Amino acid sequence: MSTTMSAAMKRTLAISMLLVASFALSPARAATEADYKAAYATADAAAKEAAGLRNQWTVTVTALAAAKKAADGGDFDRATAAANEAEALARASIFQAYSEKEAWKAMEIR
């Protein structure tokens, strides 16, 4: 068995490196206002659901406010990221509200 690279392997490696380089060097697509608006609407709906369950988190409210502030300043990358974070936090609080409907009993003094 030869220890040197076969021509096919060399070709595959070169193509892989080119692909990696093209992904690494090409700038990520900047978020648009439409991206932000969609992300914010989803996050806002989740936050409203959490509030309806009487289980809103302060950090969700803060992330939503940060998203709005960044969008007002025209920074849609930051605004979209903050809106996505707000959505994740809101979803976690919704999960907590539902799981605690039964889970609280584990802590009860009996």
Add this chain to the structure above:
Amino acid sequence: MKARISLLLGSLSAALIAFALASPRVVAADKVDPVADAKAFQNFFFQKFPTVKHEDFVNGPYSVNEDMKRQWKEKEEFPPYEFALDAGKEMFSTPFKNGKTYADCFPNGGIGIRQDYPYFDTREGKVVTLELALNRCREANGEAPYSYVKDEMASLTAYMAFTSRGKPMNIKIPDDPRALEAFENGKRYFYSRRGQMNFSCASCHVQSPGERIRAETLAPALGILNAMPIYRSEWAGMGTTSRRFVTCNSQTRAVPLEPQADEYRDVEYFLSYVANGLPISGPGARP
């Protein structure tokens, strides 16, 4: 074939009988039993801190930390709640614009009744706290309600608590399913985790009393409301039971509910009921 059918019917009957016998036990386990809950709650703390005198639990972190207790006793010579107490006494006896006073709204003229609050109002079907009763008294006499969290409300409740010092907490649960529901709702609220920190009231005040969370020594849940309202050095002022609930929620990164929300009224009902028999020690002072 007949034997098989008989065997099947027999097994089915046995299963039904077993289910019927087991079912009441399942229901019993979920039955709301405030007396048993209060007994278990008190026993938990009495066993966790066997050297603490039972009536001492109303003194919060001082009951479980000797160093803090010594400092607190020295502070009690010139207690930080004294100004609020004096203000509350004056406010309590000052007539409203219509000539009536708070004394007209409460049994026994409002003196020595703190231990009976909160109570379950069977007409309204809800828990009524002392703070709520005070604002209702104001509104019934044409006065604007006070903020539920501090200042005037804390002063008024400080004075009323002072007139009840030493009297055992005496919360009643009337024979009304709504009262039992309120108690159970309060219990659920107390044990439910909330906020990004995923803490319940019990995470600190049942699982970790006497331990530190950052700079604070956590108070036992037993008797925690008997000292209300309190002067907190952290707040640089007085705070009511409402304020305590609101700040606890914020500290877990949960958006607090509005003061006197049903949930807060219910958790106050639960916590006060399980402290029945322990003396009122309010107004209190805390770090």
